[in-house]
Amino acid sequence: MRLTPLQKLILVAGLQLFLLAALLGFKGYTVLTGETIVLAVAPVDPRDPFRGDYVTVRYDISTIDSDEVAGDDYVEGTVYVELREGSDGYWDAVALHEKRERSFDGTLLIKGHIESQNYGLGAGYSYEIDYGIEEVFIPEGSGTTVAEVPRGHLGVEVKVDRYGNAVARHFVVDGAPLDLERQ
Amino acid sequence: MDEHDYDYRERLSRDVAGWRRAGIIDEAQERAILARAGAGEPKAVGALRMGWLVSAVSVVGAIVLAAGVVLLFAANWEEMPDAFRTGLVVAAIVAAYAIGYALVYRFDMQRTGSAFFLLGVLLYHAGIFLIAQIYNMPVESPWLWLLGAAGAFPMAYAFRTRIVLLLAIADITTWVVVALVTRYEEFPESMSVLVVVGVLGVAMYAAGRLHELRTDLRHYAETYALAGALILLGLVYVFTFDEPWRELIDSADAYAAPPVIYVSIVLASVLTAVQWVTSQRRDVTRHLEAVAQLGLLALAAVVSTWPEWTGYAVVFNGVFFGVAGAFIARGYLLADERYVNGGLAALAVGLITRYVDVFWSLLAGSAFFIVGGVLLLALAWAAERVRREIIRGMAEGGPAVQGVAS
Numbered sequence: 001m002r003l004t005p006l007q008k009l010i011l012v013a014g015l016q017l018f019l020l021a022a023l024l025g026f027k028g029y030t031v032l033t034g035e036t037i038v039l040a041v042a043p044v045d046p047r048d049p050f051r052g053d054y055v056t057v058r059y060d061i062s063t064i065d066s067d068e069v070a071g072d073d074y075v076e077g078t079v080y081v082e083l084r085e086g087s088d089g090y091w092d093a094v095a096l097h098e099k100r101e102r103s104f105d106g107t108l109l110i111k112g113h114i115e116s117q118n119y120g121l122g123a124g125y126s127y128e129i130d131y132g133i134e135e136v137f138i139p140e141g142s143g144t145t146v147a148e149v150p151r152g153h154l155g156v157e158v159k160v161d162r163y164g165n166a167v168a169r170h171f172v173v174d175g176a177p178l179d180l181e182r183q
Numbered sequence: 184m185d186e187h188d189y190d191y192r193e194r195l196s197r198d199v200a201g202w203r204r205a206g207i208i209d210e211a212q213e214r215a216i217l218a219r220a221g222a223g224e225p226k227a228v229g230a231l232r233m234g235w236l237v238s239a240v241s242v243v244g245a246i247v248l249a250a251g252v253v254l255l256f257a258a259n260w261e262e263m264p265d266a267f268r269t270g271l272v273v274a275a276i277v278a279a280y281a282i283g284y285a286l287v288y289r290f291d292m293q294r295t296g297s298a299f300f301l302l303g304v305l306l307y308h309a310g311i312f313l314i315a316q317i318y319n320m321p322v323e324s325p326w327l328w329l330l331g332a333a334g335a336f337p338m339a340y341a342f343r344t345r346i347v348l349l350l351a352i353a354d355i356t357t358w359v360v361v362a363l364v365t366r367y368e369e370f371p372e373s374m375s376v377l378v379v380v381g382v383l384g385v386a387m388y389a390a391g392r393l394h395e396l397r398t399d400l401r402h403y404a405e406t407y408a409l410a411g412a413l414i415l416l417g418l419v420y421v422f423t424f425d426e427p428w429r430e431l432i433d434s435a436d437a438y439a440a441p442p443v444i445y446v447s448i449v450l451a452s453v454l455t456a457v458q459w460v461t462s463q464r465r466d467v468t469r470h471l472e473a474v475a476q477l478g479l480l481a482l483a484a485v486v487s488t489w490p491e492w493t494g495y496a497v498v499f500n501g502v503f504f505g506v507a508g509a510f511i512a513r514g515y516l517l518a519d520e521r522y523v524n525g526g527l528a529a530l531a532v533g534l535i536t537r538y539v540d541v542f543w544s545l546l547a548g549s550a551f552f553i554v555g556g557v558l559l560l561a562l563a564w565a566a567e568r569v570r571r572e573i574i575r576g577m578a579e580g581g582p583a584v585q586g587v588a589s
Binding site: 009011013132135169 | 253256257258259260261269273276277280284287288303304307310311312313314315316317318319320321322330333334337338341342
């Protein structure tokens with residue numbers, strides 16, 4: 001079958017729009033169906049040439065000592081961190097699992113990847129975990145607003161779906177969305 | 184007159200201008216050649232020679248416009264809701280393609296129409312980055328580049344556009360580099376996996392040669408070959424410095440080459456072997472070419488397996504200057520001065536690098552620049568001589584002259 005140029009163009013443009021929709025849907029599913037949690041963070045501040053200013057964040061749950069949480073003592077590769085909401089509104093790690101399973105009620109699982117592991121203070125291991133949500137994009141020139149928030153008050157609102165996939169949404173200060181001002 | 188006639192006459196008009204500047208033909212002969220091809224009128228010749236300018240301006244226009252859109256989205260204005268921005272980029276992609284189609288197929292404006300196709304593909308990339316920004320996807324996500332290539336390759340082949348093909352090749356190369364860098368963060372693996380980029384260059388070159396086998400794909404062959412050679416040259420350049428090799432020796436105790444290196448070498452070797460076996464031209468050049476490619480792949484395997492040797496910097500210098508020399512030789516054999524100029528440029532970069540490398544710490548600042556300036560002038564003089572000799576060789580019974588300009 002020989003396609004006309006118009007048919008070819010419709011096919012190629014259709015493929016590109018389908019790929020964009022797939023990318024949109026892949027993360028959109030998590031945002032639409034996921035549970036909202038807030039994670040405590042500490043920020044640093046660079047720029048991506050194609051996507052603009054962003055803040056690289058380090059979550060309190062980025063480092064987990066297996067002695068301090070329930071679940072598996074030794075894990076590698078992809079892991080599931082069980083989170084529970086604390087009295088301060090931030091979600092904390094309560095268990096670490098190699099499989100998608102929970103040890104407690106009222107918790108949720110977030111999927112991560114072990115970046116490195118060291119011997120912890122006790123008998124267990126201390127894990128550095130990457131969740132794929134370590135960069136939060138912000139309006140151009142508003143990075144200093146984030147940097148000025150006192151440590152311990154800054155968090156990121158994250159959507160987590162039932163498979164553990166996470167999407168970072170925006171910064172929050174003491175539970176309220178941070179108003180980012182351009183400098 | 185169809186598109187191919189235009190292309191032929193435009194190329195001929197440029198070529199004969201070059202031959203006249205090189206003194207191969209005189210003005211009367213130039214006019215006679217053009218008249219025989221049906222383009223003897225001065226106005227027609229002028230219009231034909233302006234073709235490249237139209238292409239260049241429209242391509243630059245598309246790139247500048249797309250850069251503006253990327254910067255607009257990168258500013259991340261909160262006043263624009265995410266859905267509005269996404270809708271805007273989708274509408275812009277559709278509009279670019281619609282305008283491109285109308286220009287090419289309704290108004291017979293191939294060049295500006297093709298530039299709109301390029302704009303559409305660039306906006307598609309902007310869309311990917313926009314969605315990645317909206318959902319705060321990791322900055323070092325290699326898959327975004329693969330997604331870019333998945334959208335660019337079909338457009339390049341469907342509408343025979345080489346600049347979009349170049350964009351798709353750049354996407355694939357960036358995907359490989361980012362994927363390797365993020366997967367292997369620790370030295371020495373982080374350095375050794377870069378070999379895969381050079382292997383990709385060889386594979387790309389072989390893909391170019393394989394494209395020559397089919398008439399309808401021959402249009403893309405040179406783009407792949409040139410891109411492959413440049414990727415290879417870029418990687419080899421990185422390996423010409425000796426510091427990384429010394430560091431590698433210091434930390435080589437716990438080193439084991441990542442399997443991805445061997446997998447990529449095997450795949451590229453298969454591609455090169457197929458290129459060799461199926462080559463339509465059975466001359467010495469083609470055999471040498473395939474042997475050189477396989478030799479480079481063997482070197483990649485040796486270097487990856489036994490990296491503890493400072494002499495590799497010397498070997499890679501040899502490879503770098505060898506590839507630059509091959510560029511010049513290829514330019515001579517094909518009578519294509521683009522390769523001659525490219526090879527000479529690579530040669531100059533290599534020589535300047537080694538000069539800075541060796542003499543920066545040995546000479547005082549002023550002596551460094553004075554000696555460097557004298558050497559550069561000498562290099563320019565030598566390059567000019569070599570270039571003129573080669574071009575004269577092309578003119579005197581060498582292969583058919585293509586775009587020669589002294």
